[in-house]
Amino acid sequence: MSNIYWSTFSTFFKIGMFTLGGGYAMIPIIEEEVVNKHQWVSKEDMLDLIAIAQSCPGVFAINISIFIGYKLRKTRGALVTALGTALPSFLIILAIAIFFHQFEDNKVVAAMFRGIRPAVVALIAVPTFNLAKSAHLNRYTLWIPIVSALAIWLLGVSPIWIIILAGVGGYLYGLTQKNKKA
Known part of the structure; x- marks a missing residue:
């Protein structure tokens, strides 16, 4: 394995090992x-990769790692980064499955997980705010994430429909901008 493969594997293994709260965290x-x-990628490319990974079916963390690995070293890079991301979770879940009965009623373990929950909320909130800043929202576009969030939260609209509508809306907007330039 060349240095870039080991470097990407170990980086994504570390990310997978020390991140609680799922892909967004x-x-x-x-x-x-x-x-x-x-x-390995620019801030702008990272935003695009996040948007693509969110739009694809599957686990976000695996999706983003695959896209980054592919961008760096095509198929082999994607396989290495996906394995690096998934392996820690697999090993941890396997260990929990094997030993769960020994600590399922342990008050210390339960207290630790109660303490971790608020931190996970912050880990999800920070990238949300950073994405909003990086998306260059302005007074004309701020309504889109607000309406989308309210539709999901209050009306129970499936996020799938929001993604589809946003994709179609972005495509149509791109067409209008292309026609204006022509």
């Missing part, structure tokens, strides 16, 4: 490692 850590530390 991984965004600040992935961004720090991939954009700031290793400079």
Whole structure:
């Protein structure tokens, strides 16, 4: 394995190992490692990769790792980063499945998980605000995420419909901008 493969595997293994709260909680850590530390992708490319990963079916963390790995080293890179991201969760879940009965009623373990929950909320909130800043929202576009969030939260609209409508809306907007330039 060449250095880039080991580097991407170990980076995504670390991300997978030390991130609680799912894929969205991984965004600040992935961004720090991939954009700031290793400079494998630019901040703008990272935003695009996040949008694509969110729009694809499957686990967000795996999707984003695959896209980053593919961008770096095509199919082999995607396989290495996906394995690096998934392996820690697999090993942890396997260990929990094997030993769960020994600590399921442990008050210390339950208290630890209660303490972790608020931190996970912050880990999800921070990338949300950072994405909003990076998306260059203005007074003309701010309504889109607000209406989308309210539709999902209050009306129970499926996020799938929001993604489809946003994709169609973005495509139509792009067509109108293309026609204006012509």
